[in-house]
Amino acid sequence: MADSSASYIHMVHHLIEECLIFNMTKEECMEALSKHANIMPAITSTVWSELEKENKDFFEAYKNTRSIRQAQMVSTSNSQKVIPQ
Numbered sequence: 001m002a003d004s005s006a007s008y009i010h011m012v013h014h015l016i017e018e019c020l021i022f023n024m025t026k027e028e029c030m031e032a033l034s035k036h037a038n039i040m041p042a043i044t045s046t047v048w049s050e051l052e053k054e055n056k057d058f059f060e061a062y063k064n065t066r067s068i069r070q071a072q073m074v075s076t077s078n079s080q081k082v083i084p085q
Contacts, residue, residue, distance in 0.1 A: 012047045023066055
């Protein structure tokens, strides 16, 4: 039983890493894994939180990078709007 639990947690960990590649938030990841992998959001949230505790520097940089990218997307979006004449 312990082996299967560890294997399951490892799988969730791997899927969270996939979500990180796609720059997802914790909430987006919980939703995606629930929908596509049938993983309960509480499990994803717990594993994500443990990863945050173990990798504080990474997650701090990840959140900063996400904020910068979001600001860039908003800026790009605003500059691409066509003004009717």
